[in-house]
Amino acid sequence: MAYDPDNVFAKILRGEIPCKKVYEDDFALAFHDIAPQAPVHVLVIPKGAYVSLDDFTQEAPDALIAGFVRALGKVARQLGLDDTGYRLLANTGRDGGQEVPHLHVHLFGGRMLGRMLAKAD
Numbered sequence: 300m301a302y303d304p305d306n307v308f309a310k311i312l313r314g315e316i317p318c319k320k321v322y323e324d325d326f327a328l329a330f331h332d333i334a335p336q337a338p339v340h341v342l343v344i345p346k347g348a349y350v351s352l353d354d355f356t357q358e359a360p361d362a363l364i365a366g367f368v369r370a371l372g373k374v375a376r377q378l379g380l381d382d383t384g385y386r387l388l389a390n391t392g393r394d395g396g397q398e399v400p401h402l403h404v405h406l407f408g409g410r411m412l413g414r415m416l417a418k419a420d
């Protein structure tokens with residue numbers, strides 16, 4: 300799947316759409332999800348045109364992959380979640396339920412999140 304430069308997170312990265320920023324460095328931008336599903340629900344996206352985790356892990360340079368993964372930990376610590384714990388989720392492709400075609404990792408926390416997946420219908 301080709302990267303769509305008009306996806307909503309590309310527009311956020313370019314500053315064309317506002318976001319409630321939590322963290323930013325050379326590799327990643329983190330901001331609050333517009334429709335939070337937990338007391339803390341932040342999205343962390345890489346600075347680069349990657350559709351999904353599949354695309355990112357094939358195409359991204361090692362420095363960006365390392366910087367992005369480090370950013371995930373930094374954001375969680377900045378939000379004070381390292382003591383209580385949290386969950387990361389990267390919906391990927393159709394079966395993963397990915398809606399926005401720019402890699403994003405959901406960071407959930409602030410309450411007990413339960414075990415793994417909801418039962419399928």
Ligand code: 5GP
Nearest residue numbers: 307318330331332333334390396397398399
């Ligand atoms: P996905 O289903 O692709 O893993 O998740 C996409 C997420 O992006 C959803 O949780 C949705 O609420 C969030 N989202 C969609 N549009 C916007 C937006 O314009 N701003 C922010 N902050 N979040 C968005």
